Amino acid sequence: MSNNGFEFEVDKCINLDKLTLSTHPALDMERLKESVKETTNVSEMDKMNGVQNGSPHKRVDDVLEWHEYFMASAFLVAKRSKDPVTRVGAVIVNEDNKIVGTGYNGMPIGCSDDEFPWDKNTHDELDSKYLYVCHAEMNAILNKNSADTKRCKLYTSLFPCNECAKVIIQSGIKEVIYMLMCDKHKQKPATIASKRMFDAAKVHYWQYIPQHKTIVIDMYEGIP
Numbered sequence: 001m002s003n004n005g006f007e008f009e010v011d012k013c014i015n016l017d018k019l020t021l022s023t024h025p026a027l028d029m030e031r032l033k034e035s036v037k038e039t040t041n042v043s044e045m046d047k048m049n050g051v052q053n054g055s056p057h058k059r060v061d062d063v064l065e066w067h068e069y070f071m072a073s074a075f076l077v078a079k080r081s082k083d084p085v086t087r088v089g090a091v092i093v094n095e096d097n098k099i100v101g102t103g104y105n106g107m108p109i110g111c112s113d114d115e116f117p118w119d120k121n122t123h124d125e126l127d128s129k130y131l132y133v134c135h136a137e138m139n140a141i142l143n144k145n146s147a148d149t150k151r152c153k154l155y156t157s158l159f160p161c162n163e164c165a166k167v168i169i170q171s172g173i174k175e176v177i178y179m180l181m182c183d184k185h186k187q188k189p190a191t192i193a194s195k196r197m198f199d200a201a202k203v204h205y206w207q208y209i210p211q212h213k214t215i216v217i218d219m220y221e222g223i224p
């Protein structure tokens with residue numbers, strides 16, 4: 001495309017309109033290009049495409065919706081866990097969609113992640129992780145940076161166990177969102193007990209089904 005002023009602007013219009021097209025399948029792209037080329041007064045097209053004062057407002061088409069954002073954050077937080085088998089992340093969100101606490105499964109403060117055991121099936125119970133590890137949900141509640149967590153939501157990559165369910169209820173959290181793939185302990189008494197307590201305490205819980213299997217984070221995005 002030649003670089004005279006008009007055609008340059010048209011090019012930008014077409015690019016910007018990709019977003020509009022994806023939500024309006026009836027729109028014919030070829031016809032649109034033609035009509036733009038035929039248009040001598042570009043200002044109307046500019047308005048349609050968000051070009052103001054000669055500078056286009058580029059629309060971003062990969063914005064994460066809230067649930068996706070918070071659940072992805074929980075998975076990112078889980079990356080801090082040193083558990084070689086199960087890494088869990090939890091994020092607490094208040095009524096203004098602000099994150100007020102995050103946590104992952106790890107050893108208590110002062111109990112070195114490198115010295116305490118991460119084993120599961122040990123002969124001696126004292127040599128396995130279960131007696132020591134703090135669950136992600138509990139850590140998120142203990143790490144909160146707001147006065148309280150009343151009416152907050154909790155996003156977690158794994159359905160909460162009964163011990164965490166008690167803490168969740170006592171802290172006033174009213175909604176638990178957990179990941180579809182991670183509800184792997186469905187028949188366990190701890191899970192059944194959690195559900196029983198959540199139901200009684202009117203804590204709403206539901207499985208989140210992600211729109212994307214992977215979300216790529218480019219650490220250099222936006223850096224020239």
Ligand SMILES: Nc1ccn([C@H]2C[C@H](O)[C@@H](COP(=O)(O)O)O2)c(=O)n1
Nearest residue numbers: 085086088105135136158159160161
């Ligand atoms: N809701 C949950 C459930 C489990 N965890 C943590 C605690 C352990 O580190 C691990 C469970 O070990 P596994 O039996 O799966 O090897 O996951 C948690 O943080 N939150």
